[in-house]
Amino acid sequence: MADDELDVGAEEGKKGGKKKLIIIIVVALLVLGGGGAAAYFFLFSGDDTEEAADGEAASAEEMVQLDGPAIYLDLDQAFVVDFMVSGKQRYLQLNMTLKSRDQGQIDAVKLHMPLIRNSLVLLFSSQSFDELQTLDGKQALKEASVETINSILTQETGLGGIEDVLFTNFVMQ
Incomplete structure (x- = not known):
């Protein structure tokens, strides 16, 4: 009987260990996925920001008054x-x-x-x-x-x- 009680505790410890392992794996995947998404956002959306910056520069040049008295x-x-x-x-x-x-x-x-x-x-x-x-x-x-x-x-x-x-x-x- 004493042996049965030890086995039950060991099984519960194994289940708790498996849960911790699953939680660690899920957290690791979330962190890696978030990092990958951030890298994708910064690397591939940079072209859009450059185009927007060019558009802003063109509109900024238009804001300088080019007519009127010197x-x-x-x-x-x-x-x-x-x-x-x-x-x-x-x-x-x-x-x-x-x-x-x-x-x-x-x-x-x-x-x-x-x-x-x-x-x-x-x-x-x-x-x-x-x-x-x-x-x-x-x-x-x-x-x-x-x-x-x-x-x-x-x-x-x-x-x-x-x-x-x-x-x-x-x-x-």
Whole structure:
């Protein structure tokens, strides 16, 4: 009789062990299934978010005012950059005015002026002194300046909006 009681307890322990094993397997399958579903969602729905981001970028560009009167922003401090040419110290000093038709972007330029000035100084100092003496070199510098400013504005606000850069003073010595 004592042996029968031990066997009954052992069978109940085996049933409880089987239940625990089944619960662990079910939980493991749920965790793996949830992880797989999350991976599928992030990997395969990324194409849709990229397309949506492209659509948002296109609609953001449309939000920049492209018509209306021109608004000018004079960058107060002159940019001064030094060059070493054939062992001689050379300087470039230039003043700039920005042209846009969107007051919001002019305000954004004012807000992000330190970042814009830093990027422009780096751009100007990376130029060739001899190349800047030509009209083509100056035109290329204007275009690069517009691209630099618009890329910063796009990075910070999601919109470009600067149409042109006007060099109001350009001295090379």
